[in-house]
Amino acid sequence: MTMVLQTRKLRMAFGGLTIFKGLDFDLRKGERHAVIGPNGAGKSTFVNLVTGLLRPTGGELLLDGADVTRASPQERVKAGLVRTFQINTLFPSLTPLESVVIALCQRDGVASPSLRAVHRCRTQIDEAGELLERFGLLAGCRTTTQELSYGEQRVLEVVLAFAMRPRVLLLDEPAAGLSTAQGVALFNQLSHLAGDTTVLFIEHDMHLVFRFADRVSVFAGGDMIAQGTPEHVRSNDDVRDAYLGN
Ligand SMILES: Nc1ncnc2c1ncn2[C@@H]1O[C@H](COP(=O)(O)OP(=O)(O)OP(=O)(O)O)[C@@H](O)[C@H]1O
Ligand SMILES: [Mg+2]
Secondary structure (H helix, E strand, O other): OOEEEEEEEEEEEEOOEEEEEEEEEEEEOOOEEEEEOOOOOOHHHHHHHHHOOOOOOEEEEEEOOEEOOOOOHHHHHHOOEEEEOOOOOOOOOOOHHHHHHHHHHHHOOOOOOOHHHHHHOHHHHHHHHHHHHHOOOOOOOOOOHHHOOHHHHHHHHHHHHHHOOOOEEEEEOOOOOOOHHHHHHHHHHHHHHHOOOEEEEEOOOHHHHHHHOOEEEEEEOOEEEEEEOHHHHHOOHHHHHHHHOO
16 A cells, blocks of 8 residues: 555644654555544644644654655645645635636746736636636636635635645645535535545544545544544544544
8 A cells, every 4th residue: 555645753842732742644645534633633733744834843754755854845845745724825816717827837837927927828727717617616716816705715725726736635624614515515526536636634524524534533632543434433432532522
């Protein structure tokens, strides 16, 4: 089995606050992997460590078997690691079409287009249109992003991440603030588009987790307290005590 991402005895502390005591984590190629756990368990911190936004206080992080513990975020993006944030990070005054075309131009190495030149990037405009259509955003793609609903803005973030053709896509609560139907639609798109892409997602909605994850990891109290199929995790007593609350 090919592992795209591994942590070995990963440790993280913010001052006196220990988040991870020595985490061993594996992400398998092509899987959809959910990370769950109570508020403050360190899920977002984990994503920040993986992307290189934070440096661990100990241990190692491997990407395709290579040690990237000290690699910059940019180097990790080049290696195919792309993420979305738990909070909205869009440009409000651009239209979704402009945002996606600019992202695609960056990906394709087309000299960063000025806004006025965006309309000349025909190939990227076509691809952007397809992506926006697949994710149900075509209707609003020519109004400014700030006029979209919150749910649509969250979907746009995922489209922008996906536009980078990631090998590993990291999604920090992509469905937060979405209606149930929007959340299901978003994850449906991801499961269709995933293919060879490995997806790691943080999600609080257990229906989405159990419906879309191949494997689930449960973080709590500085450790991974369980890992396995949704069925395995659901029937684990420690997980119920720590998190599921029933
Ligand atoms: N940069 C930081 N400096 C100091 N403490 C931090 C920092 N980032 C996170 N923390 C703390 O680390 C702990 C883990 O935070 P994190 O955001 O990773 O949790 P989470 O599992 O994503 O929670 P949530 O489900 O609420 O999103 C929290 O107690 C948080 O306050
Ligand atoms: Mg978080």
